[in-house]
Amino acid sequence: MNPKKLVRPLVHGLHAYTPGEQPKIKGLIKLNTNENPYPPARPVLAAVRAAVDGRLRLYPNPTAEALRARLAELHGVGPEQVIIGNGSDELLALAVRAFVEPVTPGISASRSRVQYFNPSYSLYPVLADIHGASRNPVPLRPDFGLPTVKELRQSGWDFQAALTFVTTPNAPSGRGYATADLDALCARQKGITVLDEAYVDFAAENALALTHKHPHVLIARTFSKAYSLCFQRVGYLVGHPELITALDKIRDSYNVNGLGQVAALATLGQLPYYRANFARIIATRQWLGGQLAGLGFAVLPSATNFMLVQPPGPAAKTWLKELRARKILVRWFSQPEVSAYLRITIGTQAEAQTLVRAARQILRKK
Ligand code: PMP
Numbered sequence: 572m573n574p575k576k577l578v579r580p581l582v583h584g585l586h587a588y589t590p591g592e593q594p595k596i597k598g599l600i601k602l603n604t605n606e607n608p609y610p611p612a613r614p615v616l617a618a619v620r621a622a623v624d625g626r627l628r629l630y631p632n633p634t635a636e637a638l639r640a641r642l643a644e645l646h647g648v649g650p651e652q653v654i655i656g657n658g659s660d661e662l663l664a665l666a667v668r669a670f671v672e673p674v675t676p677g678i679s680a681s682r683s684r685v686q687y688f689n690p691s692y693s694l695y696p697v698l699a700d701i702h703g704a705s706r707n708p709v710p711l712r713p714d715f716g717l718p719t720v721k722e723l724r725q726s727g728w729d730f731q732a733a734l735t736f737v738t739t740p741n742a743p744s745g746r747g748y749a750t751a752d753l754d755a756l757c758a759r760q761k762g763i764t765v766l767d768e769a770y771v772d773f774a775a776e777n778a779l780a781l782t783h784k785h786p787h788v789l790i791a792r793t794f795s796k797a798y799s800l801c802f803q804r805v806g807y808l809v810g811h812p813e814l815i816t817a818l819d820k821i822r823d824s825y826n827v828n829g830l831g832q833v834a835a836l837a838t839l840g841q842l843p844y845y846r847a848n849f850a851r852i853i854a855t856r857q858w859l860g861g862q863l864a865g866l867g868f869a870v871l872p873s874a875t876n877f878m879l880v881q882p883p884g885p886a887a888k889t890w891l892k893e894l895r896a897r898k899i900l901v902r903w904f905s906q907p908e909v910s911a912y913l914r915i916t917i918g919t920q921a922e923a924q925t926l927v928r929a930a931r932q933i934l935r936k937k
Contacts, residue, residue, distance in 0.1 A: 581700075581701075581703055584700075585697075585700055585701060586697070586700070587697065588693065588694050588697040589693075590604070591603045591604035591605075591902055592604075592900065594900070596898065598898055599898050599899075599900055600898060600899045600900065600918060600922045600925055600926070601900050601916075601918075602877075602899065602900060602901050602902075602915050602916040602917075602918050602922065602926070603900040603901055603902040603914075603916060604801075604902070604916065605742075605770070605796055605875070605876055605877050605916045606795075606796070606799075606801050606916065607796060607797065607798070607799040607801075607848065607852070607876065608852075608917075608918040608919045608922065609799055609848045609851070609852075609919075610799060611798070611799045611800060611834065611838065612837075612838070612841035612844040612845070614837055614840065614841055615800075615834055615837040615838050615841060617837075618833050618834065618836075618837035619803075619830055619833055619834050619837070622829065622830055622833045623830070626829070627829070629829075630825050630829075631825055631827065631828060631829030631832055632829075632832060633824050633825055634655075634819075635655040635827045635832050636650075637832070637836055638655055638805075638827075638832050638835050638836045638839075639653045639654075639655060639807075641836060641839050642655075642807055642809075642839070645839065646779055646809055648782070648783075648809055649812070651812040651815060651816070652782070652809055652810060652811065652812055652815055653807055653808070653809055653815065654807060654808050654815050654818050654819055654822070655805065655806070655807045655826075655827045655832075655835075656805075656806045656807065656808070656822070656826060656827065657804045657805075657806075657826050657827055657828070657831075658793060658795060658804040658805065658806045659767070659769060659791045659792065659793040659795075659806025659807070659808075660694060660806070661804075661806070661822075661826060662791060662806055662807070662808045662818065663694060663695070663698060663736070663765065663767070663791060664698050664701075665818045665821055665822055666734060666763065666765055666789065666808075666818065667685060667698045667699065667701075667702045667704060667734060668702060668821055669814075669817045669818050669820075669821055670733055670734045670762070670763045670814075670817075671683060671684070671685055671699075671702060671704045671733045671734050672704070672733065673702055673703035673704055674703055674704060674705055679731075680705065680729075681729055681731035681732055681733060681762070682733050683704045683705050683733065684704065684705050684706075684707045684729055684732040684733055684734070684762075685698065685699035685702075685704045685705070685706055685707065685732070685733070685734050685736070686706075686707040686708075686709065686728070686729055686732040686734065686735040686736070687706075687707070687708060687709075687735065687736040687737070687738075688708070688709055688710070688711045688717075688737065688738070688741070689708040689709060689710050689711065689906075689908060690711065690715075690741075690743060690744065690904070690906060690908045690909050691711075691736065691737070691738040691741055691742065691767075692736070692738045692742055692767060692769075693904075695736045696708065704733075707727065707728075707729055707732060709723065709726050709727060709728045710726055710908070711741070711744075714746075714871075715741055715744035715746040715871070716746065716748075717748055717752050717753075717756065720755075720759065730759050730760055730761055731761045731762060732760075732762045733762045733763065734762055734763045734764075734765065735760055735762060735763070735764045735765070736765050736767055737753065737756070737764065737765070737766050737767065738767045738769070739753060739766050739767065739768060739771070739778065740768075740770050740771065740773070740774045740873075740874040740875045742769070742770065742875065742877070743877070743879055743902070743904060743909055743912075743914045744871055744879050744909075745770075745871060745872070745873030745874060745875045745877055745878050745879050745914075746871065746872065746873070746874065747774045747775060747776075747872075747873075747874025747875075749776070750776050750777070750778045750780070750781065753766060753778045753781060754778070754781055754784070757781055757784075757785045757787075757788050758785065760787065761787075762787065763787050763788075763789065763814065764785070764787055764788050764789070765788075765789045765790075765791055765808075766778050766781065766788060766789070766790050766791065767791045768790055768791060768792050769791065769792070769793050769795070769796055769806075770796055770797075770874070770875035770876060770877075771792070771797075772796070772797035772798075772845075772849050773796075773797065773849055773852060773853060773856075773873075773874060773875050773876045774874035774875070775874060777790075778790065779809060782809050782810050782811070786810075786811040786813075786814075787811075787814075788810065789808050789809065789810035789811075789814060790808065790809045790810065791806065791807075791808050792806060792807055792808075792809070793805070793806035793807075794806065794834075794835050794838060796876055797845060797848075797849060797876070798835075798838045798845055799845075799848070800831075800834055800835065800838060803828075803830065803831040803834045803835065804827075804828070804831055805827060805831045805832070805834070805835040851920075852876050852917050854920075855917050855918070855919070855920050855923050856873055856876070856878060856917045858920070858923060859878070859915075859917065859923040859926070859927070860873070860878060862923075862927045863880055863927070863930065866883065866927070866930055866931065866934060867883035867884075867934070868880045868881060868882050868883060868930075869881035871912075876916060876917045877914055877915060877916045877917060878914070878915055878917065879909065879912045879913070879914050879915075880912060880913055880915060881911050881912050881913075882913060882930075883934065884933070884934055885933070886911075887903050887910065887911055887912055887913050888903055888910075890903075890913055890933065891903040891913065893929075893933045894913075894926075894929055894930075894933070897929040897932070897933075899925065899926055899929055901913045901914065901915045901916070902914040902915075902916075
């Protein structure tokens, strides 16, 4: 018997999400997965260490109660408006399962549509495919700005789509969007609209208030990037209690591991430390942008902890290899909209300086 035959045909046909590389090369400068270059605050590490004892045999709190209560307080909402996930990725997947019908004859096309801008977070199409839903990618403007309503209509945008994901600020472009523009878009959308604010702490404004105004809008946040906690896998959604209840019904009972809950809760007690880190990262982003522009790179404005740059001289893919040969890892995407660019995570100031030196060498400007 061939076990392969026992796998659903839909699963056979899937292309899994490709995460950024996590190589274990000594001395590598890792600017490819938008991790924070600064460690968690000391009290966060201490809280995690203190929790590593005989309690590991027990299940964690099933609803991450203390963390939800603290986040609710922070955002001025009720705890019934917050759900915690094993990273925000888990919650994006739950949203597809809770709000989108798999493509089924007799069901309107909009009910099975997962809609998103192109380019944006490359997980969304994978989630649609896993669920047997249909994808509706719609191009952003050439400068990665939001299209006008007229442009949206012309490019097949569906205002009735069951689920729309908006990465804001956008990834991989780094471009931030004005809350007023997101508000106008949300006001027209009839289906669930998830504003994926994974990088919002590095931006000038956030759109959390839109969850109060629009009952169909959910905000996705994560502790991974701004709060230096990728390893612990903690993210959350804020929105209308009815939507949160629906998501709560379909999640695993103990979806957020205990040490993750401890770490995230301790993080919320150290916000000034993290805010100082945002400021450092933003300062490095400005410095690096200026330096690379001086070397002839086209540098796109960024409201995130990474930036998209179009290198001069060799093709972007060649730059990827040249930088790697100098032990600097950045990200290159093969999709045509962004294949001329490199996405560079903002590291420490020292890492940025090393990157600029390497770029000079590659351009033989040293
Ligand atoms: N949204 C966006 C736009 C992201 O880039 C990422 C990280 N790859 C996530 C969500 C998920 O982050 P996490 O699961 O670590 O919370």
